[in-house]
Amino acid sequence: MTDIVWPNSTSPGARPGEGSGRLINCYAEALESGARASFVRRRVPGLARLIATAFPGCRGFHFYNGDLYVAQSNRLSRINVAAGVYSQVNLGALAGIGRVTFARNNKVPTPDIVCVTENGAFIVNRTTAPTSFTDPDLPQPVTVAFLDGYFVFAIRDGRFFTSGINDITINALDFGKAESHSGGLLNAVAFGEQLMLMGPSSVEFWQNAGNATGTPFSRSSVVARGLASTFAVAGTEYGFSSLIFIGDDNGVYRIDGGYQPTKISNADLDRLITAVADKTLLDVTVAVTEAHAWATVSGPNFSWTYELATGFWHERASYLDDHWRGVCSVQAFGGWVIGDRTTGDIWLLNPDIQTEGTNPLVMKAYSLPSIGFPNRVAIPRADFDIIVGQGKVTGLDPIEVDPVCLISWSDDGGATFGTPLKRSLGRLAKYMTNVVINRAGSAGRYGRVWCFEVSDRIYVGLLGGSMDGILRSK
Known part of the structure; x- marks a missing residue:
């Protein structure tokens, strides 16, 4: 018997045959000592629709005193909830379609909320349209932040x-x-007690020195690592503990405190970022679910999510898309609210949901190659260790009541896969369901890569697997 080894972190390689497994819409979580596997691969949190607005896209969020301000295409709205029902108030025009930044001060009794767009700075009002920030002493800003009582x-x-x-x-x-x-x-x-001035070739750290004239902040350190583009950074959101940004060298970096960023991306992600010619198409979105802190790095054709606690990466892709529809985030309404890149949908990230709205959330795991290079290996049987019997008593039949998985394999290093075979994952409480493939052919000299896929709306836990192998000659 040979173990079928599933990855803990996605690593597709530069070309098929170089990789060491992939995780798409699923992530690895460590199990306690004594479990039948060291890790389980679970599906990523789904998206539950909070409200469908009348305006497309998402440019940014700000949450204050029960009100969620949402910047969308040429529009600013306010969303709140009463008796469990979410409603939207159209506040008025907010010209532009590009990303925005919000900041709020501590003025009593009513704080000022400022929004900076590609068209300038605006003051946000709760019941009326935003008004232009008309102070002639302020040049055209790029972004706004708040630290120690000051808008920056x-x-x-x-x-x-x-x-x-x-x-x-x-x-x-x-x-x-x-x-x-x-x-x-x-x-x-503004990150912690520091003001980080992020340019294309460096990051300067400034702290409040109480200067009597000019700015109250003074420079304390400089790091020779720049920012890839204006919105290639996140982590200042309330409820998140680390700053994640894409650097000028196409790597992804993390700062938890101090002045020195730590590189967290691998060579595969670095290559994807490098291939993006227009760096303004890069963004970072953060969120937290069930004590898992996530940071998703997205480009025009990829989304990779990093878990802060483990350092593992997984890929995320929405249905019939090559990257995640989610963009922008804020802690609000008892969870994390996520925007949509194209539609007017506003989402709540929910680990108990296995869909994105009405679309399936397709989980795929690609195993590490099981090789006997340069020999071929006949595989009369392969068994997959999965948490089974998770079908629902009521729901959509069969995708919730009698769920299935699809299993396929590749014998050319992952370049091509055969027709998937369907196997039952068990109705509710059918805990003895076996997920087995018989007469699985012969692996080539480059080994066997397995693909495990589930789109049905049930809990999935992939633990491991094994296969019989009979060595053949070259």
Whole structure:
């Protein structure tokens, strides 16, 4: 018997035959000592529709005092909930279709909320359309953040302006400038007690020094690692503990504190990012479910999700798409709200949901190659260790009541796969269901790669597997 080994972290390789397994819409979670496997591969959290709005796309969120402000295509809306029913109020025009940033100060009794778009800065009002930030001392900003009572506006030329404390007034002399490397500013984020000025070739760390004139912040450190694009960073959201960003070298980095970022991406993801010619198409979205902290790095044709606790990666792709529809996030309404790249849907990330709205959430796991190179191996039988008997008493039949999986295999290193075979995963409480493939042919000299796939709407736990192998000559 030979073990069928499933990966803990996705690694497709640069070409078929180089990889060491893939996880698509599923992730590895460690089991306690004594379990029949060290890890289980579970399906990723699904998307439950919070509300379907009338406006497409998502540009950014801000949540305050029970109100969720949503920037969409040329529009700003407010969503709240009463008696379990979510409703949307159309606040008015917010010109543009690009991503935005929000910030809120501590003014009493009513804080100021500011939004920066590609068309300038705006003051957000709860019941009326946003109004332009008309202070003539503020140049066109790129982003806005809030730290220690001050709004901080990043300016493309490398300057950043600070507001009056808990106010929206701007003094023309209250600015600092990132000058360690040329290239200007792409973003200014408040992370912990630090202001991070992120440019295309460096990140400067500034702290509140209580300066009496000019900006209250002073530079404390510089890292020679730039930001790939303005929105290739996330992690400042309330409820998230680490900053994740895509660097100017096409790697993905993590900062938990201090000044030194840690590279967390592997060579496969680095290649995908490198291939994106327009770096403004890159973004990072963060969320937390069941104490799993996720950071999803997306480009125009890929989405990879990193789990902070384990350091493992998995791929995420929406139905009939090559990347995830989710973009932007905020902790709100007792969970994490996710936007949609194209539709007007607003979602809640939910680990108990196995769909994205009405679309299936297709889980795929590709095993590591089982090889006897250069010999061929006949495989009379293969068994798959899966948590079975998870069908539902009521629901859609058969995809919830009598669920199945699809199993296929490749003998050319994963370049091509045969026709999938359907196997039952067991109705409710059918815990003795066997998932077996008989007469599975002969593996080639490059070994056998198995593909396990489930789209049915039930819990799935993939633990392991084994196969009989009879060695053949070359």
